[in-house]
Amino acid sequence: MRVEIEDTFRRELSQAMVEAAAADQMELYTNGIAFAGNPRLSVVSAPVAGLETLDFKAILDGRYVLQNTPVMYWYLAGEPLGDRPFPFSDGFYSVVADQQSGIIALRNRNGESVAKGGLDVCIEPPLSGVGPRVAKKAAAGPTVSGKITSVTGTWWPPHIKVCGQVTIKQSGVTVKVKACIDAGF
Amino acid sequence: MREIQERLRRQLSQAMVDAARAEGLSLNVNGIAFDFDSELSVVSAPVAGLETLEANSTLDGRDGLVGQPVMFWYLAGESLDDENVPLSEGFYTVLANQERGTVTLRNSNGNKVAEGRLKACIRPSPPPWPGVAFFSATAHITTLEGNVKHGHGHIKVCGDASVSAFGGSVSIEGCIEVDF
Numbered sequence: 615m616r617v618e619i620e621d622t623f624r625r626e627l628s629q630a631m632v633e634a635a636a637a638d639q640m641e642l643y644t645n646g647i648a649f650a651g652n653p654r655l656s657v658v659s660a661p662v663a664g665l666e667t668l669d670f671k672a673i674l675d676g677r678y679v680l681q682n683t684p685v686m687y688w689y690l691a692g693e694p695l696g697d698r699p700f701p702f703s704d705g706f707y708s709v710v711a712d713q714q715s716g717i718i719a720l721r722n723r724n725g726e727s728v729a730k731g732g733l734d735v736c737i738e739p740p741l742s743g744v745g746p747r748v749a750k751k752a753a754a755g756p757t758v759s760g761k762i763t764s765v766t767g768t769w770w771p772p773h774i775k776v777c778g779q780v781t782i783k784q785s786g787v788t789v790k791v792k793a794c795i796d797a798g799f
Numbered sequence: 800m801r802e803i804q805e806r807l808r809r810q811l812s813q814a815m816v817d818a819a820r821a822e823g824l825s826l827n828v829n830g831i832a833f834d835f836d837s838e839l840s841v842v843s844a845p846v847a848g849l850e851t852l853e854a855n856s857t858l859d860g861r862d863g864l865v866g867q868p869v870m871f872w873y874l875a876g877e878s879l880d881d882e883n884v885p886l887s888e889g890f891y892t893v894l895a896n897q898e899r900g901t902v903t904l905r906n907s908n909g910n911k912v913a914e915g916r917l918k919a920c921i922r923p924s925p926p927p928w929p930g931v932a933f934f935s936a937t938a939h940i941t942t943l944e945g946n947v948k949h950g951h952g953h954i955k956v957c958g959d960a961s962v963s964a965f966g967g968s969v970s971i972e973g974c975i976e977v978d979f
Contacts, residue, residue, distance in 0.1 A: 619814060620835060620875065623807045630800050645837065649807075652832035653937045656804050689800055704801070761836035766939065 623649070631660050634706045635687050638723055642687055646760035646780065655692035655767030659760050661780040662687060662708075666756035670787050673737055680713035680735065685791050686760065686778050688720075694772040700798055702728040709778065709793050711735075718793040731795040738788040756784040764794065773798030807833075815844050818890040819871045822907060826871055830937035832958070839876035839945030845936040845960035846871060846892075849971070864897035864919070869971050870938060870960050872904075878945030878954060883979050886912060886954065893958070893973045902973035915975040921968070936962045941972065953978050 628644040635642045641663035649658045662684045672679050686709040695704050708721045711733050719727040764777035777794040812828040819826045825847040833842045846868045870893040879888055886904075894903045895917050904913040942957035954977050961970035 619807070619810050620840060623803065623810075624835070626803050627800075627807075630803060634800075648834075648836035650832075650834035650940065651804065651808065652939050653830055658800075658804075691801055691804065759837045761838070761943070762834060763943070764941075765834070 627658050628660070631658060631687060631689065631706075634689070635660070635662075638687075638706070638708065640684060640687060640708065643758045643760075646758045648760045648762045648778070650762040650765045651692075652765060652767070654694065654769060655690070655765050655774055655776070657762050657765050657776050657778075658689040659762050659778040660687050661685065661758050661760045661782075665780060665782050665791070666758050666784065668782060668784075668789065670784055670789060673735065673789060674739070674787070678713040680711040680733075680791070683711050683713075684708045684721075685711045685718070685780055686793060688776070688778065690774070690776065692767050692774070693769045694767045694774050694798060700772045702797070709795075711791065711793065718795070720795050720797075729795050729797040731793060731797075734790075734792040736790040736792070738790075739786075756782060758782050763792070768798075771799040811842050812844070815842060815871060815873060815890075818873070818907070819844070819846075822890070822892065824868055824871060824892065827936040829935060830960070832938040832940050834940045834943045836943070837877065838947075839878045839943055839954065839956075840874070841940050841943055841956055841958070842873040843938040843940055843958040843960075844871050845869070845938050845962075847936075849936045849960055850962045864895040864917075864971070866894050866896055866903075868892045869895045869902075870958055870973060872956070872958065874956065876945060878947045878952070881947050881952070884947060884952070884954065885977055885979055893975075895971060895973065902975065904975050913975045913977055915973060918970075918972040918974075920970045920972070936960055942974065951979060 628647050642660040643663045646661040688707045691704040710719045718731050718733045720729040722728050759781045761779050767774045775796045779792045782789045826844040827847045831844045872891045875888040892905045900917050902915050902917045903911050906912050940958050944955040946953050957974040959970045959972035
């Protein structure tokens with residue numbers, strides 16, 4: 615099942631996300647694509663390319679490095695979004711982080727902010743005393759991965775909660791950028 | 800994009816139904832949920848028959864959720880590839896034991912591979928008429944954590960199967976957590 619279904623759909627979803635993001639002048643890190651769904655809501659998330667070049671030292675020093683910075687690209691679809699008074703509809707959205715205010719904006723393809731939510735940036739310092747295999751992996755270069763940590767939707771009242779995360783590992787340091795949107799009624 | 804997702808849902812449903820049938824289980828595939836990331840993936844479907852639960856008797860334990868299959872899961876991902884992980888890629892039945900407040904994860908050989916916490920919630924109030932069946936059953940994946948480093952790690956998967964009618968719902972949540 616893993617190979618036959620997951621890999622096939624991972625490729626197809628990646629391709630659709632890359633094409634949509636390209637039309638929005640964005641590049642994605644498709645190795646980090648994540649997708650989740652339930653009968654009410656479906657979400658696809660990919661980290662935006664370039665996050666691996668973040669200034670980790672500045673983050674460790676407590677400086678703000680994410681200012682109006684797209685961190686994830688989402689596709690959202692489902693019953694609550696089809697409801698007329700809902701503030702946005704099925705489609706592609708950029709998740710734009712502002713670290714100083716601790717918020718993210720969900721931006722539609724016209725560049726309009728349609729919802730705001732919470733941002734968390736978490737840092738895990740390098741492990742001390744790791745073995746040579748781990749040290750070699752850490753030295754191999756940055757890695758970026760993505761996940762969807764919450765997908766809930768209700769048809770009535772129309773309401774959704776979607777949370778996603780990007781994890782960037784570089785030289786043994788791990789930075790997690792977490793974003794949550796809670797929208798509707 | 801919607802077409803891809805619908806096709807994905809159909810294929811996952813079919814694969815789950817086939818695997819469950821081989822274990823003598825029937826699923827409510829309209830309620831299927833999934834969460835795939837680069838480290839851990841889960842597909843969950845409620846076991847058919849949950850919609851016949853009665854809210855009041857579920858709440859006070861009379862509904863007999865004792866060793867009853869409530870969800871059927873497929874687990875996969877890189878996090879399970881490590882030889883120290885006590886779970887492997889495959890299909891699992893989640894059995895509820897309300898008397899003990901636990902869920903058991905049983906593999907396709909019928910062996911218990913993990914145990915976790917069970918929670919039954921009634922929201923916001925039970926449907927008014929005893930004996931009225933719920934309309935549908937849906938699954939949600941509420942937690943998916945896989946963190947495996949240097950042969951040690953932590954995996955946590957939580958899912959719920961909920962049935963609802965007339966503004967009320969009964970949700971049965973199971974959480975499996977393994978540290979190694």
